[in-house]
Amino acid sequence: MSFDRLIDSIIQKKSPVVAGLDPKLDYIPSYIVEAAREQYGDTLDAAAEALYQFNVGLIDALCDVVPAVKPQCAYYELYGWQGVRALSKTIEYAKSKGLFVITDGKRNDIGSTMECYAKAHLGTVDVCGTQCVPFGGDALTVNGYLGSDGINPLLDICKKDDKGIFVLCKTSNPSSGELQDKNLGDAPLYAAMGDMCEQWGGEPGKYGYSCVGAVVGATYPEQLRELRERMKKTFFLVPGYGAQGGKAQDVALAFDKNGIGAIVNSSRAIMCAYKKEGCDERDYAAAARREAVRMAAELNEYIGK
Amino acid sequence: MSFDRLIDSIIQKKSPVVAGLDPKLDYIPSYIVEAAREQYGDTLDAAAEALYQFNVGLIDALCDVVPAVKPQCAYYELYGWQGVRALSKTIEYAKSKGLFVITDGKRNDIGSTMECYAKAHLGTVDVCGTQCVPFGGDALTVNGYLGSDGINPLLDICKKDDKGIFVLCKTSNPSSGELQDKNLGDAPLYAAMGDMCEQWGGEPGKYGYSCVGAVVGATYPEQLRELRERMKKTFFLVPGYGAQGGKAQDVALAFDKNGIGAIVNSSRAIMCAYKKEGCDERDYAAAARREAVRMAAELNEYIGK
Numbered sequence: 001m002s003f004d005r006l007i008d009s010i011i012q013k014k015s016p017v018v019a020g021l022d023p024k025l026d027y028i029p030s031y032i033v034e035a036a037r038e039q040y041g042d043t044l045d046a047a048a049e050a051l052y053q054f055n056v057g058l059i060d061a062l063c064d065v066v067p068a069v070k071p072q073c074a075y076y077e078l079y080g081w082q083g084v085r086a087l088s089k090t091i092e093y094a095k096s097k098g099l100f101v102i103t104d105g106k107r108n109d110i111g112s113t114m115e116c117y118a119k120a121h122l123g124t125v126d127v128c129g130t131q132c133v134p135f136g137g138d139a140l141t142v143n144g145y146l147g148s149d150g151i152n153p154l155l156d157i158c159k160k161d162d163k164g165i166f167v168l169c170k171t172s173n174p175s176s177g178e179l180q181d182k183n184l185g186d187a188p189l190y191a192a193m194g195d196m197c198e199q200w201g202g203e204p205g206k207y208g209y210s211c212v213g214a215v216v217g218a219t220y221p222e223q224l225r226e227l228r229e230r231m232k233k234t235f236f237l238v239p240g241y242g243a244q245g246g247k248a249q250d251v252a253l254a255f256d257k258n259g260i261g262a263i264v265n266s267s268r269a270i271m272c273a274y275k276k277e278g279c280d281e282r283d284y285a286a287a288a289r290r291e292a293v294r295m296a297a298e299l300n301e302y303i304g305k
Numbered sequence: 306m307s308f309d310r311l312i313d314s315i316i317q318k319k320s321p322v323v324a325g326l327d328p329k330l331d332y333i334p335s336y337i338v339e340a341a342r343e344q345y346g347d348t349l350d351a352a353a354e355a356l357y358q359f360n361v362g363l364i365d366a367l368c369d370v371v372p373a374v375k376p377q378c379a380y381y382e383l384y385g386w387q388g389v390r391a392l393s394k395t396i397e398y399a400k401s402k403g404l405f406v407i408t409d410g411k412r413n414d415i416g417s418t419m420e421c422y423a424k425a426h427l428g429t430v431d432v433c434g435t436q437c438v439p440f441g442g443d444a445l446t447v448n449g450y451l452g453s454d455g456i457n458p459l460l461d462i463c464k465k466d467d468k469g470i471f472v473l474c475k476t477s478n479p480s481s482g483e484l485q486d487k488n489l490g491d492a493p494l495y496a497a498m499g500d501m502c503e504q505w506g507g508e509p510g511k512y513g514y515s516c517v518g519a520v521v522g523a524t525y526p527e528q529l530r531e532l533r534e535r536m537k538k539t540f541f542l543v544p545g546y547g548a549q550g551g552k553a554q555d556v557a558l559a560f561d562k563n564g565i566g567a568i569v570n571s572s573r574a575i576m577c578a579y580k581k582e583g584c585d586e587r588d589y590a591a592a593a594r595r596e597a598v599r600m601a602a603e604l605n606e607y608i609g610k
Contacts, residue, residue: 022418025432033433042435074414074421078430080439081390088386106413108448109379110478113327116379125383127330128338130347134385143413145450145473147480168450173415175452182489182497189494192487 002205003164003213003235006100006138007260009067015296016255016303018068018102018237019288020267021055021090022075027271028054029281048082051075054284055090058271061285063097066292068138070102070237070265091137102237103137106168108150115153122154122163139164141215141237144193151200151212158211164235165212167200169193170227172217172240190223194231201233207260209235216254218246218264225253228261236262241295242269252302259304266295307510308469308518308540311405311443312565314372320601321560321608323373323407323542324593325572326360326395327380332576333359334586353387356380359589360395363576366590368402371597373443375407375542375570396442407542408442411473413455420458427459427468444469446520446542449498456505456517463516469540470517472505474498475532477522477545495528499536506538512565514540521559523551523569530558533566541567546600547574557607564609571600 010016025033025047033050040046059069071094076087091101107117121140124131144151144167154165170180170190180190187195194214201210210233216224218240228236236254240246241264254262269276273291274284315321330338330352338355345351364374376399381392396406412422426445429436449456449472459470475485475495485495492500499519506515515538521529523545533541541559545551546569559567574581578596579589 037433042433042437044430044432044437044439047430047432047437072414072418074412074418074425077425078421078439079432080425080437081386081393083425083439084389085386106448107379108411108413108473109377110476110481113377113379116383120379120382120385120388125349125352127349127352127384128342128347132347132349132352132385134349134383134388143411143448143450145448145484146476146478147483147485149478149480168413171415171451173451173454175454176415178452178501179450179494179497180452182494184487184489189484189487192484196483 002211003209004205004207005162006067006164006263007207007209009100010260010263013065013067014300015066015292016263016299017066017292017296018070018263018265019058019062019066019270019292020265021058021069021071022267023051023054023271024075025050029284031282044080044082047079048086051079051083052086052089056093057285058288059094059097059099061289062292063099065289065296068100068102068263069094070104073103073105088135091135095136101137102139102141102166103135104141106141106143108143108146110146110149111153114150118154118157123157123161139166139213141166141168143168144196148200155200155211163211166215166237167193167197167212169197169214170216170220170223172219172244172246176217191227191230194227194234197234198231204233209233209261213237215239218251219244221250221253224250228254228256238262238264242266248298248302251299252305255303257304264299307516308514309510309512310467311372311469311568312512312514314405315565315568318370318372319605320371320597321568321604322371322597322601323375323568323570324363324367324371324575324597325570326363326374326376327572328356328359328576329380330355334589336587349385349387352384353391356384356388357391357394361398362590363593364399364402364404366594367597368404370594370601373405373407373568374399375409378408378410393440396440400441406442407444407446407471408440409446411446411448413448413451415451415454416458419455423459423462428462428466444471444518446471446473448473449501460505460516468516471520471542472498472502472517474502474519475521475525475528477524477549477551481522496532496535499532499539502539503536509538514538514566518542520544523556524549526555526558529555533559533561543567543569547571553603553607556604557610560608562609569604
């Protein structure tokens with residue numbers, strides 16, 4: 001019905017950080033890759049195994065200092081169905097460690113097809129009377145270009161199973177304005193999408209936020225401020241902090257006066273902290289943890305002020 | 306560089322029909338489902354195996370009368386990574402039978418993440434020096450809401466590996482207008498997306514069409530006519546024929562005066578032809594073939610006239 005469960009965890013861990021699990025083989029310490037190659041050769045199975053083992057180390061190190069992880073589907077599909085199996089195992093492991101899992105798939109389709117995505121990523125599926133869990137995430141990123149037909153099937157599952165969605169609103173990339181900034185007369189397109197999120201969201205939870213969140217990039221602080229003002233009950237997932245150029249001051253605009261209302265993603269800076277630190281690669285998980293703690297402290301200096 | 310390879314096959318088979326492979330368990334003849342349950346119990350593995358066996362029968366029956374198949378990712382993800390493995394095997398099997406495979410994933414993301422989707426679905430991935438094929442489709446449906454950053458990584462692979470993309474432009478669903486029909490002053494949003502497709506497409510191939518296609522629904526004939534006029538070198542993938550309400554006369558508007566320029570999807574009418582015919586379920590593949598042949602003949606009466 002809402003993002004209450006995620007917000008509870010953000011408050012408890014004093015961290016509005018979601019760790020992006022976007023593992024490229026280049027990011028993974030060589031001892032993990034070599035172990036997988038020894039077992040499986042130079043195959044998709046080896047790559048997928050390396051991804052999973054890398055994630056397990058990160059999750060173990062991060063699970064008490066961040067509330068959530070966000071695996072990005074593209075990095076798993078890159079290694080075929082074997083990679084998707086690694087995604088599935090990663091989600092299961094993260095949940096076993098008490099983390100809220102945001103599956104970043106930006107899925108979109110219509111009617112009964114969207115219902116399949118909803119069940120696949122947030123719900124259960126019936127196999128001849130037995131309920132099975134396909135992927136089991138807690139929230140899914142989605143693209144709203146197809147309108148309500150593509151969102152309604154998700155809302156049913158969000159309500160029934162206490163899950164959430166994040167609709168792409170104003171994305172963090174340089175060309176996001178090509179379409180999203182188009183002027184519709186009374187407002188730009190991203191604001192129209194924002195208004196639709198507010199409408200789709202329905203009743204807010206105990207913190208004032210509904211089950212329909214929005215993706216709003218840290219790289220456009222003016223729009224971030226404008227959308228926070230406009231979208232009172234919509235929880236934000238904020239990409240673009242760090243490498244893409246978003247600063248803590250910018251990101252703070254995504255939060256309300258109570259210091260809640262958003263979660264900020266960091267992927268590479270956390271996953272590759274060991275490279276930046278220059279520490280031993282076998283210390284990658286501890287380095288990731290240090291970066292996640294540092295980032296939360298930096299954000300907390302600005303949030304709600 | 307273009308959709309020449311697909312158009313060659315459309316001409317050779319005299320069929321502008323793409324068979325949608327969107328298998329629900331309910332659509333699959335019970336003897337196939339029961340055989341899978343006997344082997345795997347009531348599990349995701351059983352469902353995935355039933356999907357794959359159903360597809361093999363369809364592909365065998367259709368491969369000389371349709372130029373292409375379009376598996377819809379959602380129906381495979383619904384059964385977890387096991388379902389995605391069935392998708393991968395389906396693509397491989399369809400290609401071994403000479404079919405052009407359009408992977409209907411409506412993927413979208415930015416920069417290096419989109420590059421992963423591009424390699425995953427259309428290209429190859431490097432695993433420590435060995436090139437592996439993750440999914441191996443010929444074309445991918447994508448969502449352009451993020452602008453050029455989300456499209457450029459696909460164009461590189463289309464050029465290098467002779468693949469194509471279809472960008473969502475005007476979708477066939479009832480609520481597609483909520484966003485896509487918004488007036489941008491000089492044109493509606495779907496037309497702006499169409500103009501971007503024309504620009505992304507670059508050089509057209511021998512039939513006048515580039516490697517960037519567009520999804521334009523049969524359920525909005527006026528817009529179909531308008532976009533065909535506006536998008537001279539963009540090949541169309543047309544959903545919405547049949548069950549959704551699009552008629553052969555409507556669909557004909559997607560084609561140019563030479564009778565090319567589009568491919569028309571049919572999913573349920575082909576997959577479930579045996580139910581409509583009332584024939585024995587073991588005859589499902591032959592019934593699917595009869596419907597695909599009938600549909601092509603009906604379309605050919607109107608196309609290019």
